[in-house]
Amino acid sequence: xxxIVSFAAGLVFGLGLIVSxxxxxxxxxGFLDLAGKWDPSLAFVMVGAxxxxxxxxxxxxxxxxxxxxxxxxxxxxxxxxxxLVLGSIVFGVGWGLAGFCPGPALVAVGAVQMKAVAFVAAxxxxxxxxxxxxxxxxxxxx
Amino acid sequence: xxxxxFTPWASLFGGVAxxxxxxxxxxxxxxxxxxxxxxxxxxxxVRGDIAWRVLxxxxxxxxxxxxxxxxxxxxxxxxxxxxxxxxxGLLVGVGTxxxxxxxxxxxxxxxxxxxxxxxxxTLSFMIAGFATVFxxxxxxx
Numbered sequence: 001x002x003x004i005v006s007f008a009a010g011l012v013f014g015l016g017l018i019v020s021x022x023x024x025x026x027x028x029x030g031f032l033d034l035a036g037k038w039d040p041s042l043a044f045v046m047v048g049a050x051x052x053x054x055x056x057x058x059x060x061x062x063x064x065x066x067x068x069x070x071x072x073x074x075x076x077x078x079x080x081x082x083x084l085v086l087g088s089i090v091f092g093v094g095w096g097l098a099g100f101c102p103g104p105a106l107v108a109v110g111a112v113q114m115k116a117v118a119f120v121a122a123x124x125x126x127x128x129x130x131x132x133x134x135x136x137x138x139x140x141x142x
Numbered sequence: 143x144x145x146x147x148f149t150p151w152a153s154l155f156g157g158v159a160x161x162x163x164x165x166x167x168x169x170x171x172x173x174x175x176x177x178x179x180x181x182x183x184x185x186x187x188v189r190g191d192i193a194w195r196v197l198x199x200x201x202x203x204x205x206x207x208x209x210x211x212x213x214x215x216x217x218x219x220x221x222x223x224x225x226x227x228x229x230x231g232l233l234v235g236v237g238t239x240x241x242x243x244x245x246x247x248x249x250x251x252x253x254x255x256x257x258x259x260x261x262x263x264t265l266s267f268m269i270a271g272f273a274t275v276f277x278x279x280x281x282x283x
Binding site (some may be wrong): 002003005006007008009010011014015016017018019020022023025029030034035036038039040041042045048049051053057060065070072073074080084085086088089091092093094097098099101102103104106108109111115118120122128130139140 | 152156157166174181195197201216217227230233235246280
């Protein structure tokens with residue numbers, strides 16, 4: 001059941017990305033181009049997505065466990081450090097270069113867009129590099 | 143402002159769908175709909191923690207096909223060259239793992255949880271995104 005819910009959530013998430021325009025890098029870049037012909041549409045995506053999620057996380061906070069059991073796996077980290085800020089800046093530069101963030105890139109792979117396939121391959125390489133660097137930094141931690 | 147391509151209603155509605163997906167995932171399974179974290183977890187596999195990640199990604203992959211049952215899929219315009227795409231993908235991969243989240247994990251779920259950490263992350267990648275597009279479109283070209 002959890003697996004079916006995960007698939008359905010991924011599907012609805014992906015449909016939302018397509019309907020909202022987030023799945024189109026040229027639209028994303030239009031939003032990020034404040035000094036050009038700015039397209040504010042994606043601010044509305046944030047409002048819609050955060051509005052619904054805000055209610056959901058409030059409801060989740062009142063429950064002892066999720067509906068399907070198990071526990072809540074919510075991020076525990078609270079520290080605001082250079083890793084968080086520099087990592088996010090590096091992500092933002094990549095996002096601004098291509099107009100893709102991870103979700104929309106995966107949706108575009110589903111539409112067999114070859115540039116999206118190349119993007120996701122490079123993204124996976126970046127994530128593997130992170131794992132490798134983390135293991136090198138903390139040997140024996142695993 | 144670009145009023146020709148401005149789509150407030152479609153974007154708001156799509157955003158509501160994204161929020162609904164995040165709501166389903168957290169209320170039913172207790173998980174955060176953060177795409178970079180969901181993929182990243184596959185590279186540090188833990189038993190019993192893999193199938194849901196693969197299926198969430200499968201759902202994303204299936205979205206264009208399902209969308210096409212109702213309406214023609216709007217083919218994305220990807221302006222960047224292959225070299226820029228590869229560099230961008232690498233930066234997004236490394237950056238989202240060090241920053242522990244992307245547009246969905248920090249920008250949607252984190253902000254909805256009122257997490258100060260996610261607010262800092264979101265401001266950081268938004269400002270970097272604005273600055274990068276400004277540099278590419280208005281300084282280099």
